[in-house]
Amino acid sequence: MGASAAHAETTLVSSTPADGEEVIASPVQIVAVFSAAVPNNAFMQAVCNGQPAPIGVVTVGADGVSLIAPLTAALPIGTCNVSYSVPQADGNVATGGFSFEVLDPSSVDPGDTSAADSTEGPVDVPPVSGPLGLFRMIAYAALAALFGGAALIVWIWPEGFDDSATHRYFKITWSVALLSSYVVVALQASLTSGKSVTQTLVPLISWGELFKEASGLAVLARLFLVMGCLIFAFHPDRLVDPQSKNLSLGLSGAAMATFAFTRASLDFSILGTAASLVHNLSIALWFGGLIFLAQTVLIAPGGDDLMTAIRHFSRRSLLIISVTVISGVVHLYQLDGGAILTSRHGRLVILKVFGVVAMVYIGGATRQFISRGLAKKRQLDGRTAAKLRRFVLTEAAFGVFVLALTSWSVATLPDKAPPLGSDRTDYAFVSDRSGGGFDVQLHMTPALVGRNAVRIDVYSPGSGLTDLTVQFNPPTNNVASVTLNVPIDGAGSAKLPFSEGVPLNTPGLWTIIVTGNGPDGPLPSVTYTVSVLANTSEAPVNEDVNATTSTIAGGVSSPATVVVPLGETTVPSASGVQPVTATVVTTTP
Structure with missing residues (x-):
C-alpha cells in the first residue's frame, strides 16, 4: 500500500520505517511526519499479517507535525500496513497509509545492514518491563519486611519498640518501600500510557491511565498507603499504643494486600483475588518476620523477652506457613488449572514451589533447634543468637528467590487467565x-x-x-x-x-x-x-x-x-x- 493522503493540505512527508522499507528487526516506534500541523485527535494504527500491531498511545511529536506510535511488543515477521487519519482545519480529514516489512533475521545476509538502518533493535517486551519486575520485587520484599516487622512488634515482641535496631529497621524498610513503590507507579504508568519514564516520574501529571484498570489503581493505592505508614516508621512506639497500633498495622497490611491485584482487571475473579490476598499477607508475615528476627532480635545476646519472641514466632510460623501453602495452591489452580507443566507461568510456579519447600525444610530445622536447644534457656547468648541468625538468613535467602520468581511470573500469562484486554462484555x-x-x-x-x-x-x-x-x-x-x-x-x-x-x-x-x-x-x-x-x-x-x-x-x-x-x-x-x-x-x- 503506497503512501497517500485524502487532502492536499496535509500530506505524509516521511515515515520511520519508510514506505516500502524492509527492516531486519522490529522498530521500537512508528513515526509519521506530515506537511502541516497535526491536531491531538489525529490517530495512527498498524495491522501486521492481518492482526493489529501492539501499539501504545499515539501522541503528537514535539515538532507538532509528526505522529509517534510506540510499540509495546515486537512486531511479527511479515508486512505491516500503517494507516492514519489527520483532521484538518477546514473540517476535512486527511487519510492515507504506508507499509513496511519486518524480515526474518535468519534469512538476511549478515553482511547486509541496509535493512536495519532505521531500527533501534528488537523489542521482545516493553522497554520498562524488566525494571518494572525488578522494582516490583524490591517493593514486595520491603513491604513484607515492613508489615512482618510491625506484626511481630504488635503480637509477639512489644518490648522491642524502643530498641535502636528496631528504629533503624523500620526507617530503612519504609524508605525502600516508598521509593520502590513510587518507581513502580512511574514505570507502570509509562507502560500503560506509552509515555517516557521521564514524563511519568513527575507525580500525578502522567498517571491518568492507571485509573482505568484495577492493577493501576492497586499500585496507586499502594504508594499512598506506604506514605501513610510514616506514622509508625519513625515512631515504632505507635505500634504498641492502643489508639494507633491497629491503624499502623492496617496501613502496612493494606499496602501489602494490593499485590493481590497486580494482574487484576476491572472484572477480576473474586475467588482468585481472595486467595492471592491471603497468600500475599501470609508470605509477608513469614518472610517479613524472618527479616525482622535476623536484623533486630538475633543481632546480639538478650534476655527473657528475646527468648519469648523467638519461641512465639516459631510456634506461629507453622500456622502461617500452612496458610501460605493452602492459599498458594488455590491461587495456582485459579491461574493455571491442570496446565502447570505446559504453560510458562506454571513452570515458573514449579520452580517457586522448590524454593518454598526449601524454606519449609529450613524452617522446620530451625523450629526443632528452638524446641530442643532453647527449651530451658532463659537467656539468649551470643553463640546461640549467631547460629539462629544463620538459619533465619538462609531461610530468608530462599524467600528472596521465591519473590524473584513471583515477580517474573507476573509478566507471563497463566493458562486459565484470559489474554490481556480480552473482551468479556455481556452484549445485549x-x-x-x-x-x-x-x-x-x-x-x-x-x-x-x-x-x-x-x-x-x-x-x-x-x-x-x-x-x-x-x-x-x-x-x-x-x-x-x-x-x-x-x-x-x-x-x-x-x-x-x-x-x-x-x-x-x-x-x-x-x-x-x-x-x-x-x-x-x-x-x-x-x-x-x-x-x-x-x-x-x-x-x-x-x-x-x-x-x-x-x-x-x-x-x-x-x-x-x-x-x-x-x-x-x-x-x-x-x-x-x-x-x-x-x-x-x-x-x-
Whole structure:
C-alpha cells in the first residue's frame, strides 16, 4: 500500500520505517511526519499479517507535525500496513497509509545492514518491563519486611519498640518501600500510557491511565498507603499504643494486600483475588518476620523477652506457613488449572514451589533447634543468637528467590487467565455470523438510547480488507445517522467501548449496514435490524439535527467527523487485545 493522503493540505512527508522499507528487526516506534500541523485527535494504527500491531498511545511529536506510535511488543515477521487519519482545519480529514516489512533475521545476509538502518533493535517486551519486575520485587520484599516487622512488634515482641535496631529497621524498610513503590507507579504508568519514564516520574501529571484498570489503581493505592505508614516508621512506639497500633498495622497490611491485584482487571475473579490476598499477607508475615528476627532480635545476646519472641514466632510460623501453602495452591489452580507443566507461568510456579519447600525444610530445622536447644534457656547468648541468625538468613535467602520468581511470573500469562484486554462484555445484541466471502458478526450493548459499545468481528476475508464501515441508520429522518470507520484489513475484531460508544439518539428499529472492499472489489453488504429502547435512566436526548453533537465532542456541529478511541482489536479466536483508534462520523440524513 503506497503512501497517500485524502487532502492536499496535509500530506505524509516521511515515515520511520519508510514506505516500502524492509527492516531486519522490529522498530521500537512508528513515526509519521506530515506537511502541516497535526491536531491531538489525529490517530495512527498498524495491522501486521492481518492482526493489529501492539501499539501504545499515539501522541503528537514535539515538532507538532509528526505522529509517534510506540510499540509495546515486537512486531511479527511479515508486512505491516500503517494507516492514519489527520483532521484538518477546514473540517476535512486527511487519510492515507504506508507499509513496511519486518524480515526474518535468519534469512538476511549478515553482511547486509541496509535493512536495519532505521531500527533501534528488537523489542521482545516493553522497554520498562524488566525494571518494572525488578522494582516490583524490591517493593514486595520491603513491604513484607515492613508489615512482618510491625506484626511481630504488635503480637509477639512489644518490648522491642524502643530498641535502636528496631528504629533503624523500620526507617530503612519504609524508605525502600516508598521509593520502590513510587518507581513502580512511574514505570507502570509509562507502560500503560506509552509515555517516557521521564514524563511519568513527575507525580500525578502522567498517571491518568492507571485509573482505568484495577492493577493501576492497586499500585496507586499502594504508594499512598506506604506514605501513610510514616506514622509508625519513625515512631515504632505507635505500634504498641492502643489508639494507633491497629491503624499502623492496617496501613502496612493494606499496602501489602494490593499485590493481590497486580494482574487484576476491572472484572477480576473474586475467588482468585481472595486467595492471592491471603497468600500475599501470609508470605509477608513469614518472610517479613524472618527479616525482622535476623536484623533486630538475633543481632546480639538478650534476655527473657528475646527468648519469648523467638519461641512465639516459631510456634506461629507453622500456622502461617500452612496458610501460605493452602492459599498458594488455590491461587495456582485459579491461574493455571491442570496446565502447570505446559504453560510458562506454571513452570515458573514449579520452580517457586522448590524454593518454598526449601524454606519449609529450613524452617522446620530451625523450629526443632528452638524446641530442643532453647527449651530451658532463659537467656539468649551470643553463640546461640549467631547460629539462629544463620538459619533465619538462609531461610530468608530462599524467600528472596521465591519473590524473584513471583515477580517474573507476573509478566507471563497463566493458562486459565484470559489474554490481556480480552473482551468479556455481556452484549445485549449479538448477531449471527453472515458467512460467505464477507463473514462478519456484530455485537452491541446496551441497545438503549445514548452511547452504545460496539464490537465487529471479521472472519473473512482473511486479508486485503479495506474501507470497512458500520453505518447506523435511525428509524426517523430527523435524526443523524452514525458511521463507524473500522481500521481492520482482514480477520480480526474491533471494539468501541461504552465510554466512547456510538450515540444512538432515538428509540426504534435501527438499521445497521456493514460494508467493505475485499481484494477483488466491493463485498456484499451485511444488514442487521436492532431494536433500540428508550433509556429511562438518562435525560432526554435532543433530536434536533441542527444541535451540536455534544454527546461525541463538545462544540462540533452535525454533520461532523470526530476522532474517538476504538478501545480494542483482536483476532476473534486467538491473540490478545491491542489498543487502536477509529473515526465516528455523524451525518444529517
